Amino acid sequence: MTVRFCWAIEASEKMQPADHDDDQSGAFWQRVQTVVSTQCTTHEQIDDCLRSFLEASTDGFLDTEYDIARCCYRLIDSPLFLQNKDYVRRQFVYCLLQEEHAPVLHIVTAVLLYDGRSDEAVFEMMQTEGAFARLLDLVQGNKDDSTGLHRLLLELLCDMSRIQRLSLDDLATVDDAFVIYLFELIEELSNDANDPYHYPTIRVLLILNEQYMCYAVSPELHPTLTNRIIKVLSNHGPAYRTFGENLILLLNRESALGPQLLILKLLYLLFTTPPTFEYFYTNDLHVLVDVIIRNLLDLDPGSDDEDHPDVSKDGGGQRALRHTYLRVLCPLLKNTQLAHENAHYKREELRKLFCLLVNRSSFHFSPVDETVVRLVSRCRQVAWIRDESDHEDPVSPPTDAHVAKRLLGMNLAEAGESSLSVLDVSAKVEKEKPMVPAPRRRKRLQQQQSKETVLLRVSPNNAQNGERSPFDDDNNEE
Structure with a gap:
């Protein structure tokens, strides 16, 4: 059974930048390599090696973030770690939960962060062991740290919370x-x-x-959150x-x-919550409108088709991204300072954008999806965006006939009509003279018929009872 413990490291003033010559630096990395290469068969031996690793890594030789990352990956890529992943990870999680010494916390946090970015099972283990509340305390308690520990704690808290759903108890903290x-x-x-x-x-x-x-x-299930x-x-x-x-x-x-989705979701809440309608400065709202217009124009409406395997991984979510931008744009135009009189910004550009989004088709000629049409219609109903002509020409998705006519020059309504009657066609066929083969073609046909005649000819001498052979050529008659 695994027992929680905290490695006792005598390093009160260690892990401070210092000057080292090449010999000392080489000896340090050789020491680390020797520790992580040790073959261990019991948990006690693993614990001894991990203590030795922390003692070495907090001995004042790791002066930069690169050195710290290099040292951590020496452990992560070592046989000591690869052969005992679950146990070593759990011991580092327990150390994070109990350790108070900043230099040791720095190395432990870095190991968990770098290992978790290559295997999310580390973050899931941290969640199971209740590390979220501990990280909140460490982030608040190491604000004045100058060695980079505070930033690593923020990144570890972020990555751990990003890949999984936190419990209600965690969010309550x-x-x-x-x-x-x-x-x-x-x-x-x-x-x-x-x-x-x-x-x-x-x-x-x-x-x-x-x-x-x-x-x-589902707010009814969590009314107090x-x-x-x-x-x-x-x-x-x-x-x-x-x-x-x-x-x-x-x-x-x-x-x-x-x-982008994370930012847009928060912006949506800010623009739909009355106390935060005017949280942003007006100039910042102008920049935001420009960014949304540009990004909506840059998003390819056909890039997220599931039938195209060559689409990039992020490209597969561009439809959701396009919908989210439009969902944010509507309350932005309706509820913020942009709706004030004499504060309207880029009205004509926005109207052109909406028209383009509704009428633009993807590369495989299919019309825009109905969600885009609905969201664009909602944006066009904003008071200072709406125009009188909108009532006469309501926003509606283009039909297949419209797409074919615009992109292929085809008119599906006229495709089944013909200006010729059946009688006219029949008369033309009847008046047409039989085709006479060309001289070269006629000569070739005659030679072919002559060969076939020779092959089928039967000598009259073979006829019995003096009767004429039925296969005798009529041209031989006298």
């Missing part, structure tokens, strides 16, 4: 104080959009929002506008399917 802590962290780093803490912190908030939305599908992200922004939105600015910035830069 997320309180307003933790969410406010993350928003304040973003505000403190607002002067540097490229700061490495920015993206992991925003991703944690986006994934927590996704977890809340998963349970919001509150979306803390929306709650904090509803009560203190103006104080945390840097988060909104970064959302639009990330949406503008992001090309992967998953992150």
Whole structure:
């Protein structure tokens, strides 16, 4: 039976940047390699090797993130780990739950993060062992860490929560104080959009929002669950506008399917919750409209056809992405400052976009799907977007006849009609003279008939009783 324990490491001041010569560095990596290459047959021997590994890795030789990752992969790719995966992983999870020493926590967090990114079973094990609440405490307690531990904890929390549904008990441990802590962290780093803490912190908030939305599908089963992200922004939105600015910035830069959907889902909630209707600055809304117009135009309406195996993995979800963009666009145009008088932005460009989305067909000539038509119709009903001509020409999906005429120059309605009657055709056939073979063709036919005659001719001498052979050629008669 596995017993939880914490490896005792005497390293109070270790893992600090220091100057090392090549000989010392070479000796260190040789030491690590020797430890992870040890053959172990019992759990006690494995525990001794893991202690030795942590002692070596916190001995002050790992000065950069690259060195830490290199050291972790030495263990992950070693026989010690590969032959005892489940046990070693569980021991590292137990160490994460109990360890308080920052240098050891740094290595343990890095090992779990890098191993989990190649095998999600690590994150599932962490969930089973109740590591989520522990990670929340560690993230809040290591804010001032300068060695990169805080960022690794954020990434581990994010990746663990991304691949699986959290339990209600886990979500209950997320309180307003933790969410406010993350928003304040973003505000403190607002002067540097490229700061490495920015993206992991925003991703944690986006994934927590996704977890809340998963349970919001059936609110009658979870009446006490509150979306803390929306709650904090509803009560203190103006104080945390840097988060909104970064959302639009990330949406503008992001090309992967998953992150775009996470951002759009949070934007939808912000634009459909009255207290957050005007959370964004007007200029930021203008940028968001530009981004949505561009991305909707860039999405290929036929790229997610399941019958085409050459479509990229992300391309298979472009239909869902296109629907989500349109679902966000409607409340954006209807509920925000863009609906105010004299604040309408790019009305004509939006109307052209809607017309194009409805009438544009995919590469295999099929009409746009009905969901797009319905969502576009909803957007065109926004007061400042609607035009008088919309009532006369309601939005409707193009028929097969329209698609054929536009793309192939065909008119299906006239395809079955003919300007000639049956009598006219018959008269023309009757008046047509039989075709006379060409001279060369006639000569060839005569030669062929002559050969056949020779083959079938029977000599009259073979006739019996003086009778003439029925096969005798009439031309030989005198």
